[in-house]
Amino acid sequence: MLYIFLVNTGQMMTFDMNLALDTVDNLKLAIYEQHQIPICDQVLLISGGESLHPTDRVCKYSSAGTDTSPIFLFWKNQDDKLPVDVEDDRDEDMRDRVASCLHMEPNFNNIFSRTEMAFQLFESDKINYHTCDKLVHDQHLQQQGWASVVANLEDIVSSFKNKFKIFEQMYGDFLKNKPKFYEFLECFENDKQLLSRIPLLKSLCSENNPDLKSDSSEELALLDWINCGKEDALNDVYCFDELNHFDQEKLDDLRMNFNSTLKKCENDQNVVIKGLEDRLFALDKLMMEAKNIFDKQGILAKSFTQTQTRMMNINDPSILPDLCSNMQEQLDMMLTNHSSIIGIKNRCMKAKNELSNHLIIRLPWIVQVQEELVRNDEFLVINGHRLQRLCDHLSIVEQVNLTPKLYLNSVVEVIRRRKFSESFQKWSHSVSQMAREIIDTEIEKRHEFTSKLDRHFLRKFFSGMEDYPQNFTYETEPIDQALPPITMNDLDYLKLKLPDLSLLLEVPSPVPLPLTFNDQEMIHKSLMSESTTTATAAATTAVTDCGNRNDSIEHEITKSVSTASKIETQNYGMCTSLSINDIDHLQASNMSLNKDVEAKNQIIDDLVRRLEAAEERCRHKDKLIHEYTSLNLRVSTFLNTIRSQVFQEMKDNIIERSMDHSKCSKQLFTQLEQINENFQNDKQRFENKLTERNDYIEQIESDVSTLREQLYLKNVGLEQLSEQQKNEKALILSQLCEIEELKETVEKLNNERSQRNTAVFDLSERLNQLKLDLSQSKLDFIKMFERFSSAEIPSFADRFQANIEKIYKQNEENIKTIEKKLSEQKDLQVQRLREQMSSEHKNELEMLRHRFKFAISTTSIERTSSETSLEKVQLDIVDQSAQEKEIQRMKSTLAEQKAEHEQALAKTIADHSETINNLKQQIEQMKISNELETQTNDQLKHLEQYESIFTKYRSKYESSQTESNQDENILKELFEEIEEVNRSFDANSCTKSFISLPESSKPSTSKDFDTISSRLNKLKNINIITPNQDDKISITSCEFGDNVLVYYEKKVDNYIVFSLTGTLHYIHSDSLKDCDFAKEPPSSPNDFQWIIAKVTEKEYCQVKKV
The missing domain is CATH 1.10.287 (Helix Hairpins)
Incomplete structure (x- = not known):
């Protein structure tokens, strides 16, 4: 079932689970069909305040629609204060019935009747207790629904604040740039005039717009191209009035209006229901009290049954008075408990009615505030769109202001790039030719050497001798091919047309490229000069590097010595508190020192290699060699002395630390032995406790197994009962379906009946009219044929x-x-x-x-x-x-x-x-x-x-x-x-x-x-x-002396006077004899006779129906 909770009245509604797979719109339609709540007045929320979107499926919102977390429904326009529908009290006469049971004489039949009365009280209290529980549960759900409404309002307020913050930031940026926009708008007419003077080059026309290429006779200005054939198209973006509309005063008004709306949303008197949590806590305590009373009622009812069974087993009439008096006291107690449960139910009902009325009063305020937020949000969106459109127009105005300068700079840039690409192509071609010659000579040398080594057995030791350099790129990729075909003639044409802007049409001088060499001798000379300069530079850098490295090495060595001396002074104090972690730390520090020494050695070796390389490069200079050897000797001696000192100090430190470590390890071993002994004792003690616990657990498991068997039997019975209940529910559902079908048929028949009734009513009215017309026509016919x-x-x-x-x-x-x-x-x-x-x-x-x-x-x-x-x-x-x-x-x-x-x-x-x-x-x-x-x-x-x-x-x-x-x-x-x-x-x-x-x-x-x-x-x-x-002949009256028509009427079995009035006039029996009327009526209507007679006497009579 799909559960939906109406928060206004605290009513839980259930729907078919198939609606969970349908959209929210269809769910609202089902709510309208079943509970007549208009779709426009429905608001669906889930716990947390998230609103259900109409086009989404209901199952999209996980864990919503269950009995513990239902979908909250709010009826927006429910103004009336509706009381909560609760079951009627079916025990109004319970006190009288109990009193009648109490006044009975003590006998066996009265014991049975009092026992039955006690069970009736118990069943009534059971119904009332469940009603109280439902009322309290509904109030808790109403609290959750109100919390979801408040959360939804807070989400709307936060999103509105974010939108207003973005709008305010955009508006502030606009106000900062507003003076610049004024300048652009003031220069707008001058910019248009300048654009009308600047000609559009024909080469650009042919490139960008082929349609303009044929129209070469007329000279096209840049302003004409911007207007795109429409006169004064740029005037549409001139927005001086709109710029004046958005000012600081408007922003202040918007801020004031929005702040007043936000203050309304933050009204705690309407948002917070004061005392609701205390009331719900008191109701929970009241439910605990009702639960205790209900349990007492069950115990008392059970005692009645036990008393009855005991009396049936004993069958002693002598104990009846005492037993009846005891039962009387118990019935009085049950009646007082029953009245207290009724009072608790009434209190819960009153609390729910009050909470529902509070919610019905507060919900219109929520609706009003949210509608005001929506209106402000729409106003904010409209102003935002207007401001964005204004900014777009102003950006176009700014582009128009920058167009002349950018257009001329672009023309100059095209010409500059073309010159650069031409010179670069020449330079790259010469470089590729030179590189090709060098690579070809290198390949020949390698090929000649590898041809010798390939046939020798030493080739196994020299791997990689088969590698050859890759060929150099002979042809360069073309660049600047997509540039428009602008030439120096076009530039001169623009200078002629725009003499006041000639400074913007100056082409800058190209950047000089490095020189190229065409013969091998110039290449060899340049390489020799480069080698000498690099050698001298390397020597000088090596000397400076050596000095810097020596300074850094001395600083590091002094730092390590100072740390070692500090460690020696602190060793005696730390030896007593050393542990295994300290030993590991010392070993790690030794390893780090060794790594530092190795790093220093690598640096020294690197210096030696660099010095050797410098020596090889500067071998043809004796002076440099002498300086290098002297420097090398000084550095090597200095490094050897430093290395020997560092190694000696580290060796002494390591020996001292190893001695300290041995002492600490002895102390740690003694401590470990004591810990092991304590551990063994604790282990033995815990093992004994574990065996005792295992025995106790086995005993408990045996008891649990027996209880499980009993529970299994009871579960089997419960499953059978549940299956029976399911079958009964299915039967009831089928009957309900049949009843619904019958209702539908009855509704159809009612509709048809109403249609037929209306038709019959119209027909009856017309028939009455026809009867009146017919009576009139009869009168006319009778007058005509009399x-x-x-x-x-x-x-x-x-x-x-x-x-x-x-x-x-x-x-x-x-x-x-x-x-x-x-x-x-x-x-x-x-x-x-x-x-x-x-x-x-x-x-x-x-x-x-x-x-x-x-x-x-x-x-x-x-x-x-x-x-x-x-x-x-x-x-x-x-x-x-x-x-x-x-x-x-x-x-x-x-x-x-x-x-x-x-x-x-x-x-x-x-x-x-x-x-x-x-x-x-x-x-x-x-x-x-x-x-x-x-x-x-x-x-x-x-x-x-x-x-x-x-x-x-x-x-x-x-x-x-x-x-x-x-x-x-x-x-x-x-x-x-x-x-x-x-x-x-x-x-x-x-x-x-x-x-x-x-x-x-x-x-x-x-x-x-x-x-x-x-x-x-x-x-x-x-x-x-x-x-x-x-x-x-009179047919409208029957007075003395009138000539009338007399005929025989079968219904009354007598001769009567034909008259159009409602009164019947019978012929007297004496007149029948005197006038010699036929005693027997005519056999058929065709033999029927009309008789003209004269009224001689008339009297009134009363006819009673027998």
């Missing part, structure tokens, strides 16, 4: 009513069939769930029975093996109590699991029944909506046919208003067509299905309603001939 025939109009209404009754009957039958199918499906699903839960429950009971038998067998084996010694008996008693406790715990877990299974079964059955009921309601609503749609469609079609008939016969009726016979014929034709329409409507209504509605008819209903309403409005405008007042 004077012709009143007997055929009710037949149409009767047939219409019969059709409606048929539709209702078909709908009721369809609803009954669907309800029957749904009830069958519900019964099948409930039966399957019950069978599945019962089988799982049986399997779990079987597994628990096996574990129970296994635990009983282990306890019996331990009891049989415990009769050997007193210590084993005590251990077995402890194991037995532990096993009994384990059995009791297994029983309690079994009861809990059983209760959980029953709850889960009840919950699943309730969920399934609820989903089935919801589906029923949705199906019923769908049926009603479908029926309404079908009815409205049929009525619309029916009305369209009526409209076509009425419009057809309206013209006929208007054309023949005067002739009554024609009116009667037209009216007969009209009724015949209406009958045909009714028959077709009846046939269509019988074949329709009232359960589902085709989707294609839905979008056309609104259009049909609009068209029908418009057509009905047209029907209202039909000219109807008003009848005479004498033969008027």
Whole structure:
């Protein structure tokens, strides 16, 4: 699981582990979908203050998302103070229940009930203790989350300080160079004028830009080339106003603004929650107190079970009063402990609520400060970019200022390099020719000598005689070939064009190269003169070196003698404290002195070799030889005397030191013997202790092995329990998945139901409007046809009513069939769930029975093996109590699991029944909506046919208003067509299905309603001939003297008056006899008759439903 902790309220949230492999954006989306926290208000941090980047994967942040180190989530815009959700106290009536147990009479059944009450108290305290532990743990995590917020703020502040420091340094450098930039800008116009006077050489144009080569007729200035064809292109980099914008005052304002923002960030009153550590420490102490109380409750509950078992074994009623009074005292004690644990839980809950409210108040301040830092950072970045762009423009201005001088110096440098390369090529060619001749002569001499030595047996002694010198390079590599083709003519041209800058166009004189020799005689003479000069120089340097070396040798010898004398005076005092390290140090010093002597000898030998070399080189000068021999004699005698003195002194020192060393070694040997004796004694003593410890360790290992076996057995039981729990969790997860799928289907159905409800509502509104229009049209039709025939109009209404009754009957039958199918499906699903839960429950009971038998067998084996010694008996008693406790715990877990299974079964059955009921309601609503749609469609079609008939016969009726016979014929034709329409409507209504509605008819209903309403409005405008007042038939009232229509109504099984009002008017039985109405109703709607009658009397009656 992926753990995320909401710091605002102290709530731990868990997510699927697959989100750890996804990006942070998808994790925020999952948080929004599950907890409705907006993505824009989510801030995710890890321990240490590092923020999670939206595009990174969550697994990139190691050790984040665990239960010990969760990802901290902050809700930015949560303004309300939300209390922490904690479990409700399920033991509010525990005091009353305990009091009822205390007032019971002393008997065996009351002992069992009090024991059960004690265990209920223990289980309740267990739940409350775990709740307290969770509350304290959440507060510790809230402290870690707040520390991560503060660390994140400090990181942002430090990065902001670094950015401002860099910006301030860049701004300071800019202000230092600001006077120089002003000078460049003041000279900018003069520089442009000078660049417009300096011509660009054609050779440079052809080299750098071939396009300019063809345009050789016009002379191009350097300013034109810089502008690149755009006039006044350099004016874009002229930034005098921008330079004035960045001054010291602006920097001071920025510094003041940023310092005020940093001061807000360093406000300790909002950053530090005072007293939080002390409060958490007090809560930890409070948890220790709760742990002690909880342990006492466990001991008291265990004593109740022991008392119960003892009472069952003794079965003595005489001890019941004392035993019940003891149990009463223990129950009182457990009740006080229970109330104290409840008080601790309330204190922890109150502390968590206060901490959450503090964090909710402080988090908006953090958000405000960080937003201000971000705004300042953006402002800093914008100013930095502006300053950098200004510096770039000023660098271009500076280059423009240096362009004339650099351009002319470059032209002069090209010409100077060309002259140098020409002279150097000539000189190198002559040197290579001379070297070639020398190497060729050397190779001939070597070849001549090796040809003699190769054929002789002495060649084995002289190795390396086959080496020959390498050939000298005959051809030199060309240099300065890539230079532009600038000549002296171009330089003269520039001098002519720019006489005021002619001093910059002067070519310096070349550096003279060493002389070369073409013949061998000049080479030999030069070599002889060089050898004589080198010999004299070597002799003089040798003499001076000898003098300097003698001085250095004398200084070193006197230094060594003084150190030796100091060592002699200190030897007597050090001989008593000498050790083996001192002896090694003396030997190392002797070796170093010997090395110094050898180094001096090497220096002397080097001097002798140099003198010999000088003698050989100066052998042709007698005077130098004489000086050399005399110098050599003096040096050799001086060195011999010094060497003999040094050797003698060192020899004496070594002899004295060896004597001192012998004395010290004797003392060290005696000390070593004493140390060896002490070591042997200690060794013997430690060996004895080691044997004793080994025996003790073996004994402990045997005890540990027995304990390991017992622990292994318990681990096996725990593993089985864990596997069972895993299986149960998997089952619960599968059920949760099914419930989620059902929820999704229900949501889909709800959406469809809402859509259908809206459609049905619109249809019902339009249907009501159509009904009103239809009633109005009926009134108009009745008024029109009253004077012709009143007997055929009710037949149409009767047939219409019969059709409606048929539709209702078909709908009721369809609803009954669907309800029957749904009830069958519900019964099948409930039966399957019950069978599945019962089988799982049986399997779990079987597994628990096996574990129970296994635990009983282990306890019996331990009891049989415990009769050997007193210590084993005590251990077995402890194991037995532990096993009994384990059995009791297994029983309690079994009861809990059983209760959980029953709850889960009840919950699943309730969920399934609820989903089935919801589906029923949705199906019923769908049926009603479908029926309404079908009815409205049929009525619309029916009305369209009526409209076509009425419009057809309206013209006929208007054309023949005067002739009554024609009116009667037209009216007969009209009724015949209406009958045909009714028959077709009846046939269509019988074949329709009232359960589902085709989707294609839905979008056309609104259009049909609009068209029908418009057509009905047209029907209202039909000219109807008003009848005479004498033969008027009333359909809106039923008063004394009114002419009314009477017809037989099947629903009430009686003759009633046709009226458009809501009141029913029944025909009295006496009137039926007097008017000679038919006693039996007509058999079919076609035989139905309408009767015109006159109201003679009216009275009110009340009808009650039986």
